Amino acid sequence: MQQLSQHWVIRTISRRLACAVCLLLPIMFTPQVQAEATLPIADAHIHYSHDSVEMTPPERVIELMRNANLKLALVSSSDDNGTRLLTDLAPDLIVPGLRPYTRRGQISSWYTSSGNLEYVEQLLAENRYASIGEFHLYGDTADLPIPRRIVELAAEYNLILHAHSDADAVERLLAQKPVVKVIWAHAGFDEPEFVAQMLSKHDRLWVDLAFRGEVGSGGSLSREWRDLFDAHPDKIMLGTDTYTPERMYFVPEHAESARVWLATLPADLAEKIAWKNAYDLIMPVWKENSAMTTTLKAPTVAAACEQSIENGGVVVIDTPLTVIQPQGDIEVSEPFNVMINVCGGNLASTTVALDATMPAHGHGMNYAPAHRVIQRGESSVSVKVEGVRLHMPGTWQWAVNLRSEGSRITATHVFQLN
């Protein structure tokens, strides 16, 4: 009894002390400085992969981003569906990146998988992007054939590489093509002093700070990070990295916490890191690439014809150059797609049709596959034929039909299906 009463007396005294402590609490306990709540943020590291799509509707994702006052979000997903959903929903906010992963779990296998490369090439033929990535590459794996082809595609399609890599792999990527630019994801998880050296060494290198919890920890920046920002004020950008579906809900928290430490920087530097650096790097690329859909089709499709031939496509008509290329292996009674690229001449109104027959049997397919124009220009057209199904083994014949006003060209190509 007496003991407790004494405690209460002590507590009354200590309450006065506590009041003094309370005055210090904003500094001691919650050192966060009230930041400018509306500072826009460009988030350069968002994934919206298949499992995330299942758990968070795209409308909710956009809501989270708007709540975070994002000015730009560079989104790449495994598979690409999530990116497309967001891009369609908020084209003013979302910049699509192309991740070379069709599903989760390909971090360590994609760079030796021809299927992943075909996936990238197909999507590049169908859609527009600002970047390829985020992909994972370390050391000399960056020089394997598939990563090399990815770099070629980046140069060909005017795409930024987004690499989760060590410094060695980053330098190998940069060396492969003198035009490609690289966003070094997570600043390579390297020390800021080393990151500064890399940025000094490579003009075409930028870094995102995704998942670098030590940056601005507790609301303030260490001397090392501040030195990096001062030395390379135009090369740093922010990112959340939504590597699990749940992390999408961290986007507003990430933006909020970033604003706290950004508020300790000079306003112009804070603004650059918050959004301008990402915006200035990514948006010109995106504007150019997205405009290509209407203004630069012909060269792209011509390149598609050449690429298709290189990848084993069959030339069925010389003029205009018409190449057909089944995608993937053909198996009896299993559906597959066929890409047809036609290049040269006036093709603005040309229709393209594909059929398959078995001349010896007197019949064709039991299905009418869908034809979808994925690119059209005045002198080129690319058509994807979906759902082709050859239901018997034996000798088959492709029949390609090009029809335009006053003109019709038909060509065939015989092949064996076992």
Add this chain to the structure above:
Amino acid sequence: MINSDINSNHSDINIHCATEQHWLKKAPQVEPDTNTKMTVRSKINAVLLCIAGTFAQTIHSETIARITFDNNEIALLKSFAPWPPAVPDDPGNELSGIAWAERLGEKLFVDPGLSGDGEISCATCHHRDKAFSDGRATAIGADTHHRNTQGLLNVGYQRWFGWDGGTDSLWAASLRPLLSDIEMNSSVASAANYLRAAPYVQTTLSSAGIIVANQTDDQLVVIAAKALGAFQRTLISDPTGFDRFVEAIISGDTQAQDTYPEPARAGMKLFFGEGNCHVCHFGPDFSNGEFHDTGRPFFTSVGQVDPGRYAGIKRLRSDRYNLTGQFNGAPNDTHLLKTLTVKLGQTNFGQWRTPGLRNLTLTAPYMHDGSLTSLRQVVDSYADVDPDRLHSQGESLIRPLDWNEQDRQSVVAFLKTLSP
């Protein structure tokens, strides 16, 4: 089933040794370590190879097939003993360890009058026969919770309280559910009114020299919370087969050691060795008291997540009953430091407090959301973890384990020996 087979027939172990190279490998035959009574067993013809403080591979005799432990392993095992260790005082709780407060807390614990509707007590979700958990996946109080009810045995050893560590003392953790609208759904004013009117509260506090009429609502409710904390601090589980085994190792009682099941020994090897489980599940209570992302999902529904420790730190900082506040009855003790210095960072998003591993046979289902119904599922969850869910710069300790059926059963067998 397999466990009992192995227990009843040592030759089974030898068969496994010969066929399951991953599980048990023979080590080169060397002289036994005479400094360790464990290895004095006359039949042992091999000892462990030890690699820099980690658990090495297993030895066995072709005639005895007993899994034993080397000096490094024994040193590690000793750090899990004795049980129970002394319980620290509840931080900031001047009633901690005071008998009348413990008795009052025990009565309050089962008193539904504290709740908003007068029907829910602490014991509604904390059943004594389930080590003070409730057997449900997620709790049901005034509303449905999205977290699993944690058992309260040994709660006094914790540094932070709740799955997200949103409170820094046991008494504040006792107050939180009282005021939560999905748990007991009361308020300070309502609870204080009830306490003032409850005869046993009046009597007890009066006997202790506390005049109820002189207390503000806050003061009275905090006294009740501290009494609840004082009571829960006394909830200590009994020693287990594991404890008896470790004590037998320490004392050199080989006969007592032999009563510890062989599959559990194998599981212990994996727990402390390849699994590295002990790094987080450390010490006599098998918890390091901190928070980790173990790759478990933390959606509560489509479009909603439970942010775990990230939200917990934020809640801690805004909690007027935390140790920085006026209700800390021991503001000069060192416990305050943890609250002042805890860091909030993005790695906290989706982290959960490492639970102790004692009494697991009583506290199913498991994990923060009760999503795993059996210990086997828990072991599988770790062994088959999706590395994509763990950022490459995240918890490097957790990685897929190439554990076969026997391995997994062994780890479960070991975990079961942590229950009385």
